Amino acid sequence: MVDLTTAVGAVGLPNPGMCAPGTAGHGAELGAFVDLAQLGAVVVKSLSAGPWPGNPAPRVHPLSTGMINSVGLEGPGIAAWAHDELPALRRAQARVVVSIWGRSVEDYAAAADALAEHAPAGTASDPIVAVEINLSCPNLAGKKMFAHDVGAAADVITATAGLAYPRWAKLSPNTDALVAVAEACAGAGADAVTLTNTLLGLVIDTDSRRPALGGGGGGVSGPGLGPIAVRAVWEVARAMPELPIVGVGGVHDANSALQLLMAGASAVQVGTANFADPRATIRVLDELASWCDSHGVATIAELIGAAHP
Numbered sequence: 171m172v173d174l175t176t177a178v179g180a181v182g183l184p185n186p187g188m189c190a191p192g193t194a195g196h197g198a199e200l201g202a203f204v205d206l207a208q209l210g211a212v213v214v215k216s217l218s219a220g221p222w223p224g225n226p227a228p229r230v231h232p233l234s235t236g237m238i239n240s241v242g243l244e245g246p247g248i249a250a251w252a253h254d255e256l257p258a259l260r261r262a263q264a265r266v267v268v269s270i271w272g273r274s275v276e277d278y279a280a281a282a283d284a285l286a287e288h289a290p291a292g293t294a295s296d297p298i299v300a301v302e303i304n305l306s307c308p309n310l311a312g313k314k315m316f317a318h319d320v321g322a323a324a325d326v327i328t329a330t331a332g333l334a335y336p337r338w339a340k341l342s343p344n345t346d347a348l349v350a351v352a353e354a355c356a357g358a359g360a361d362a363v364t365l366t367n368t369l370l371g372l373v374i375d376t377d378s379r380r381p382a383l384g385g386g387g388g389g390v391s392g393p394g395l396g397p398i399a400v401r402a403v404w405e406v407a408r409a410m411p412e413l414p415i416v417g418v419g420g421v422h423d424a425n426s427a428l429q430l431l432m433a434g435a436s437a438v439q440v441g442t443a444n445f446a447d448p449r450a451t452i453r454v455l456d457e458l459a460s461w462c463d464s465h466g467v468a469t470i471a472e473l474i475g476a477a478h479p
């Protein structure tokens with residue numbers, strides 16, 4: 171029997187497998203296919219303080235390396251989410267990571283306030299274990315990503331300091347300032363970083379001679395993103411070995427998960443793979459346990475950062 175338990179900073183998890191935000195809905199949708207309590211955690215699609223319509227269709231497009239999306243963060247807002255979705259996650263006994271986003275520092279502060287108001291920490295059977303702060307959404311027209319700017323990223327983390335939960339900063343692979351931004355987030359109080367969000371991309375529909383996605387460009391994800399995420403985790407782990415990291419990008423089997431763990435991630439998220447197989451996270455966990463068994467690995471903890479000299 172392999173010991174799969176892990177921890178992202180102060181957040182203890184029974185295993186390192188989570189579903190990535192935006193690929194498993196806002197609530198317990200995935201529960202139709204898997205026992206949500208068996209996942210390390212369920213990370214819900216990014217929420218803003220109020221409802222947000224998202225981008226025009228088409229919103230997703232297949233690629234040979236995965237997919238590209240421009241969903242544009244459609245969501246019901248935190249009050250409606252806490253009322254309509256959170257109870258089912260609680261009943262499923264899932265550990266919940268709430269992802270929040272905003273278009274300004276004030277928006278992030280408002281999302282943190284709304285969470286404190288509508289899903290207060292410390293209540294009996296509170297399923298929320300952490301808040302992931304999405305600083306890296308690629309689908310906001312005309313807006314620079316917070317995760318591309320050391321000062322802006324730190325300002326968002328500071329603005330959410332009132333949250334009673336551990337805060338994970340979700341960063342972008344589209345910048346050469348990744349390590350500096352991760353350092354700035356940690357310095358401003360982030361408990362962990364999540365690496366990474368999607369790569370910026372654009373697909374042209376050659377029949378219409380226009381972008382294939384309604385929002386124009388989008389975010390590239392799936393197996394092709396794997397090595398980019400591994401590199402991001404590697405670089406940040408090397409610069410800040412004490413900072414907990416959640417790895418995400420291209421995880422679809424044991425090998426892709428193992429690479430992120432060995433690069434320095436304490437846990438991994440599975441995104442695009444959920445669309446082809448909603449049981450993907452559980453399957454990856456099963457494959458991970460089998461790999462450990464066949465390689466004489468007794469505990470997943472011994473693999474974390476194992477690739478570093």
Ligand SMILES: Cc1cc2nc3c(=O)[nH]c(=O)nc-3n(C[C@H](O)[C@H](O)[C@H](O)COP(=O)(O)O)c2cc1C
Binds near residue numbers: 243367419439
């Ligand atoms: C359709 C779609 C929607 C997404 N929505 C979000 C989101 O709301 N918040 C977020 O932080 N990341 C979002 N992401 C990014 C994923 O969480 C993940 O970082 C990325 O897809 C890389 O992982 P993967 O290669 O396993 O898909 C989305 C990705 C996809 C494919």
